[in-house]
Amino acid sequence: MVARLKGLYGSGIREALTYQGQNYISVDSSLVHDVLTMLRDDEDFDYCVDVTAVHYPKKEEQFEVIWILYSFKNNVRMRVKSSIKDGAEIPTSVDLWQTANWLEREVFDMFGIRFTGHPDMRRILLPEGWNGYPLRKEYGILQQDKEWVQINLGIESGQ
Amino acid sequence: MSDAKIYSQLEAISSHEKPFLDSNEMVLNMGPQHPSTHGVLRVVLKLDGEKVMGLECVIGYLHRGVEKIAENRTYVQFNPYVDRMDYVAAVSNGLAYCETVEKLLNVVAPERAQYIRVILTELNRLASHQVWLGTHALDIGAITPLFYTFRDREEVLKIFEKYCGARLTTHAFRIGGCQYETYEGFEKEVMKLCDFVMPKIDEYEELLTTNRIWLERTKGVGVISAEQCIALGATGPVIRGSGVRWDLRKAQPYSGYEKFEFDVPIGTAGDTYDRYLVRVEEMRQSVRIIRQAVAGLPEGPIMAKVPKVLKPPVGEVYHSIEAPKGELGFFIVSDGSTQPYRVRVRPPSFVNLQALDSMCRGQLVADVVAVIGTLDIVLGEVDR
Numbered sequence: 001m002v003a004r005l006k007g008l009y010g011s012g013i014r015e016a017l018t019y020q021g022q023n024y025i026s027v028d029s030s031l032v033h034d035v036l037t038m039l040r041d042d043e044d045f046d047y048c049v050d051v052t053a054v055h056y057p058k059k060e061e062q063f064e065v066i067w068i069l070y071s072f073k074n075n076v077r078m079r080v081k082s083s084i085k086d087g088a089e090i091p092t093s094v095d096l097w098q099t100a101n102w103l104e105r106e107v108f109d110m111f112g113i114r115f116t117g118h119p120d121m122r123r124i125l126l127p128e129g130w131n132g133y134p135l136r137k138e139y140g141i142l143q144q145d146k147e148w149v150q151i152n153l154g155i156e157s158g159q
Numbered sequence: 160m161s162d163a164k165i166y167s168q169l170e171a172i173s174s175h176e177k178p179f180l181d182s183n184e185m186v187l188n189m190g191p192q193h194p195s196t197h198g199v200l201r202v203v204l205k206l207d208g209e210k211v212m213g214l215e216c217v218i219g220y221l222h223r224g225v226e227k228i229a230e231n232r233t234y235v236q237f238n239p240y241v242d243r244m245d246y247v248a249a250v251s252n253g254l255a256y257c258e259t260v261e262k263l264l265n266v267v268a269p270e271r272a273q274y275i276r277v278i279l280t281e282l283n284r285l286a287s288h289q290v291w292l293g294t295h296a297l298d299i300g301a302i303t304p305l306f307y308t309f310r311d312r313e314e315v316l317k318i319f320e321k322y323c324g325a326r327l328t329t330h331a332f333r334i335g336g337c338q339y340e341t342y343e344g345f346e347k348e349v350m351k352l353c354d355f356v357m358p359k360i361d362e363y364e365e366l367l368t369t370n371r372i373w374l375e376r377t378k379g380v381g382v383i384s385a386e387q388c389i390a391l392g393a394t395g396p397v398i399r400g401s402g403v404r405w406d407l408r409k410a411q412p413y414s415g416y417e418k419f420e421f422d423v424p425i426g427t428a429g430d431t432y433d434r435y436l437v438r439v440e441e442m443r444q445s446v447r448i449i450r451q452a453v454a455g456l457p458e459g460p461i462m463a464k465v466p467k468v469l470k471p472p473v474g475e476v477y478h479s480i481e482a483p484k485g486e487l488g489f490f491i492v493s494d495g496s497t498q499p500y501r502v503r504v505r506p507p508s509f510v511n512l513q514a515l516d517s518m519c520r521g522q523l524v525a526d527v528v529a530v531i532g533t534l535d536i537v538l539g540e541v542d543r
Contacts, residue, residue, distance in 0.1 A: 019474050019475065019476070020262055020263070020265070020474065020476055022476060022477060046389055047389050047392060048392060049392065049477075049479070049486065049488065049505060050477075050488065050490065050503070050505040052490060052503040054492055054500070054501045055501075066490070068477055068488075068490065068505070072389065072403075072405065075410055075411065077411075077477070079477065097390060097392065098390045098391050098392075098513075099390065099391050099392030099393075099510060099513060101513065102509065102510070102513045103510070110226075124218065124219065125218065125219035125222045125542060125543075126219060126222065127219070134224060134227055135226060135227060135501075139227075141224075141227055141228070141230075141231045
């Protein structure tokens with residue numbers, strides 16, 4: 001499968017590795033939608049387990065967005081990763097798997113990563129109007145949007 | 160929040176799909192303080208008369224930032240936090256977390272520890288399904304099952320209390336195995352519980368399975384097809400109720416589940432009634448697994464050789480287990496230090512709740528309560 005992907009997309013597939021028996025591929029962010037479509041249609045990855053992200057503030061491409069996929073037919077799992085810069089957008093996968101809707105909204109809520117073409121790009125766990133993205137590394141563990149807390153809850157601080 | 164603000168918010172949500180409401184359409188707010196939403200779930204319903212045209216879940220009231228906390232604790236320190244997510248099945252959470260870290264460390268728990276883990280996890284599945292059955296039936300209007308199930312769940316909690324001192328947030332497992340050896344008479348008590356609970360499960364069924372009101376309220380309500388389940392990522396009893404025989408304990412066995420004989424019950428219609436039957440049968444299968452595990456409980460150590468200070472090598476791992484609610488997964492990234500670089504929880508309740516909209520469309524308002532119950536969500540896990 002990896003050979004086939006490399007044949008199709010060439011250097012767009014940055015690496016394909018196995019760690020502790022788990023496979024993952026790194027894909028250029030411009031190709032990620034094509035690769036996901038191909039994985040769903042040709043390799044039977046019909047179930048999108050999770051969409052999540054990791055923040056690496058020291059890297060140039062700060063955010064790594066990760067799709068965890070599963071194939072019912074072949075009983076295998078794999079991960080697709082793609083890195084983007086802060087402020088850049090990444091194509092949505094809601095058109096491929098409906099379940100990505102809320103999962104991508106959570107990534108946006110926690111990291112501020114926007115998904116191009118997402119039908120409903122709003123915060124999901126935090127309230128609308130909250131300032132800041134908590135799972136970014138520079139966001140402190142005790143940090144909060146004091147202004148929002150004071151206006152909406154009428155208390156000095158949530159701590 | 161002022162009323163005017165709530166209404167303007169409701170209007171904003173309802174105009175999301177269509178700019179104006181038709182004359183006989185209305186928007187109804189349900190929750191977050193509502194007895195049948197199992198916690199603090201707020202649902203904004205768009206109604207045409209009594210028919211649900213669509214709905215929107217407003218979640219996050221219980222958000223505690225578990226994933227952020229994880230990045231600021233060591234691997235060992237974070238272990239008790241996972242119990243606070245799905246608090247009616249705390250043992251399953253602990254199992255999923257410990258197994259993921261063990262995978263990162265390349266450690267396998269000893270056989271005896273695995274058996275103890277299986278026994279406790281299956282006991283917890285039983286307790287979780289009992290809470291579900293009692294509250295689900297109560298939502299629909301049958302009060303009696305609640306007393307039956309909570310009475311019997313007490314016996315399971317007594318075993319937890321004797322084993323590790325806690326009833327709900329047990330923190331029963333450690334990375335590398337179990338902290339506690341079984342207590343004197345553990346096997347006998349667990350076997351006694353199995354003998355006690357089997358006829359009780361029949362009793363629950365006597366109350367509900369052929370009850371005409373129960374049939375009226377659950378048959379054909381909240382139907383979801385297998386294809387929809389897969390597209391929406393719904394797992395656990397939801398996907399099995401729709402006829403997909405898929406259980407992670409069978410598909411990708413962990414913690415020695417391949418050694419036990421059990422069946423994976425499935426439904427056919429994918430409605431609330433089938434999911435009820437699936438869960439009731441799962442309780443019996445759990446008892447079956449517990450009996451085998453107790454009978455075959457091997458001797459030996461209960462902790463693998465794990466260093467005092469845990470520093471997993473650089474890398475990332477995803478591991479998931481079949482929790483009572485569905486696929487519960489942990490994705491952990493290690494940077495080689497004592498604290499995880501990133502912990503992502505793949506919560507079954509959160510993903511299953513997304514199916515609520517498509518399951519409720521075209522149903523009546525009263526059915527929304529039944530469908531929330533049949534999804535078996537725990538808001539502590541939805542919001543994390």
